[in-house]
Amino acid sequence: MTPRLELRNITKRFAGFAANDDISMAIAPGEIHAVLGENGAGKSTLMKIIYGASQADAGTMFFDGKLVPRHEPATARSLGIEMVYQHFALFESVTVVENIALSYGGGFDLAALAERVSDLSQRYAMPIDPHRRVHDLSVGERQRVEIVRCLLRTPKLLILDEPTSVLTPQAVARLFETLRQLSAEDCSILYISHKLDEVQELCDTATVLRNGRVSGTARPRDATAAELARMMVGSALPEIRIASPHPTPRPRLQVQRLSAEPADIHGTRLEDISFAVHGGEIVGVAGVSGNGQAELASLLSGERLASDPEAIQIEDRQVGHLGVSRRREMGLAFIPEERLGRGAVPTQSLWENALLTAHRLGLVWSRMVNRTEAEAFSRAIIERFDVRTRGPRSSAQSLSGGNLQKYIVGRELALEPKVLLVSQPTWGVDVGAAAFIRQTLINLSRGGAAVLVISEELDELFEICDRLLVMCQGRLSRSLRPGDVDREQVGLLMTRPDLVPDGQEAA
Numbered sequence: 001m002t003p004r005l006e007l008r009n010i011t012k013r014f015a016g017f018a019a020n021d022d023i024s025m026a027i028a029p030g031e032i033h034a035v036l037g038e039n040g041a042g043k044s045t046l047m048k049i050i051y052g053a054s055q056a057d058a059g060t061m062f063f064d065g066k067l068v069p070r071h072e073p074a075t076a077r078s079l080g081i082e083m084v085y086q087h088f089a090l091f092e093s094v095t096v097v098e099n100i101a102l103s104y105g106g107g108f109d110l111a112a113l114a115e116r117v118s119d120l121s122q123r124y125a126m127p128i129d130p131h132r133r134v135h136d137l138s139v140g141e142r143q144r145v146e147i148v149r150c151l152l153r154t155p156k157l158l159i160l161d162e163p164t165s166v167l168t169p170q171a172v173a174r175l176f177e178t179l180r181q182l183s184a185e186d187c188s189i190l191y192i193s194h195k196l197d198e199v200q201e202l203c204d205t206a207t208v209l210r211n212g213r214v215s216g217t218a219r220p221r222d223a224t225a226a227e228l229a230r231m232m233v234g235s236a237l238p239e240i241r242i243a244s245p246h247p248t249p250r251p252r253l254q255v256q257r258l259s260a261e262p263a264d265i266h267g268t269r270l271e272d273i274s275f276a277v278h279g280g281e282i283v284g285v286a287g288v289s290g291n292g293q294a295e296l297a298s299l300l301s302g303e304r305l306a307s308d309p310e311a312i313q314i315e316d317r318q319v320g321h322l323g324v325s326r327r328r329e330m331g332l333a334f335i336p337e338e339r340l341g342r343g344a345v346p347t348q349s350l351w352e353n354a355l356l357t358a359h360r361l362g363l364v365w366s367r368m369v370n371r372t373e374a375e376a377f378s379r380a381i382i383e384r385f386d387v388r389t390r391g392p393r394s395s396a397q398s399l400s401g402g403n404l405q406k407y408i409v410g411r412e413l414a415l416e417p418k419v420l421l422v423s424q425p426t427w428g429v430d431v432g433a434a435a436f437i438r439q440t441l442i443n444l445s446r447g448g449a450a451v452l453v454i455s456e457e458l459d460e461l462f463e464i465c466d467r468l469l470v471m472c473q474g475r476l477s478r479s480l481r482p483g484d485v486d487r488e489q490v491g492l493l494m495t496r497p498d499l500v501p502d503g504q505e506a507a
């Protein structure tokens with residue numbers, strides 16, 4: 001059978017470094033094909049080359065047996081190649097159908113387009129109302145808009161870059177049904193993911209990349225997650241070790257009756273939130289993003305001030321009225337969800353980015369930057385967290401997403417915080433590095449820090465948290481012990497505000 005897509009000897013270099021090195025692979029019509037690999041292995045680079053958003057330095061690509069010369073995304077789309085990026089590119093304040101029309105350059109009969117969107121969303125069991133505004137949609141619904149936008153063109157190859165990182169277990173199951181239906185209709189699917197259990201459930205075949213080269217191929221259903229991980233990493237994954245928690249008698253972080261209006265019209269109102277995190281324990285906040293997590297994180301970090309100083313306390317001191325620097329001086333560290341822009345300045349080097357928060361470790365003295373010290377500090381993080389980069393002078397934006405995440409986590413942990421607030425700690429991070437980050441968070445908590453993890457990854461929360469809180473529509477559930485509930489129950493709480501009990505957690 002002629003492959004739907006065939007790559008022969010694709011090579012792509014950045015300043016002499018081969019992000020893709022002589023990659024060859026083929027995908028049959030209707031095949032669901034996973035691309036696996038560590039952070040920085042070259043997956044996104046390869047997808048961008050297939051989609052025409054980046055050009056290979058060497059190698060050839062064939063689509064349905066025909067050679068595709070140097071091409072751009074418009075050419076790829078005309079061949080039937082569509083791509084759903086991890087970060088959605090939707091306009092918040094216009095409707096679903098207007099968004100879709102805009103992405104195609106306008107000039108549509110909107111009523112007819114809306115009807116096609118409705119038909120398609122019904123056919124593929126992905127309900128969306130074409131007339132709703134995007135800012136009212138959940139993340140899962142936004143992803144459906146992106147997929148339906150691709151399906152309108154009847155693609156022959158659909159590329160999905162980490163599509164489930166933002167979905168509830170129920171939404172993942174639905175997405176997989178849609179993908180299987182597409183595959184049955186002969187659409188091939190290229191699926192990038194770090195979640196090996198999902199790859200095993202969904203994908204027919206997998207190509208594994210390591211250091212820019214193909215390190216192997218596998219039939220994920222016949223392999224164990226450990227075998228796939230070994231192909232990616234080159235060695236077995238370390239087991240996470242969790243000692244029993246010994247919480248401090250007094251909480252290190254305490255939130256009492258915290259309410260806040262949304263910061264913008266698309267935000268969520270926080271309603272009467274109370275909880276406490278003791279030193280020595282990890283507390284997780286589960287929930288689909290957009291339910292108030294961003295508001296909670298910005299109020300806890302000090303980016304936004306609370307109307308009542310008493311509402312937030314660090315070690316018995318009222319901090320609701322204090323800004324970011326004052327709270328950091330009191331031992332709070334914060335790892336935000338957006339690594340580029342908030343966690344790091346994209347155009348600056350890694351050592352300059354270290355200064356953003358670690359300046360208080362003696363790297364700046366009398367307003368003079370000690371560059372040698374800053375570079376040494378940065379190098380130590382790179383080594384300890386195995387950040388794949390050429391060194392402290394590389395710019396933040398030249399790192400792959402997962403590697404930048406490792407760097408930011410390393411920088412904040414080096415501050416030895418008493419209270420750590422972290423949003424999506426392993427978002428886009430490969431299995432090996434994710435295990436390392438989780439172990440580091442556990443060690444930090446067992447060393448006496450209070451750790452609050454906001455994450456959409458239920459498996460992660462179940463693995464590392466001593467207690468769980470579920471956030472839905474700006475309210476927080478009472479605290480749950482991971483051993484007393486299962487993922488389905490928590491998944492339900494994430495989507496059904498009527499199930500979130502009124503009872504606020506006692507401090």
Ligand SMILES: Nc1ncnc2c1ncn2[C@@H]1O[C@H](COP(=O)(O)OP(=O)(O)OP(=O)(O)O)[C@@H](O)[C@H]1O
Nearest residue numbers: 014019039040041042043044045398399400401402
């Ligand atoms: N524009 C660029 N300039 C310099 N280096 C780059 C650029 N884009 C990618 N790289 C490098 O190429 C390598 C491969 O990056 P790529 O984003 O393809 O990895 P990935 O497998 O998708 O990683 P992740 O799982 O973290 O998303 C990385 O080392 C990255 O630093």
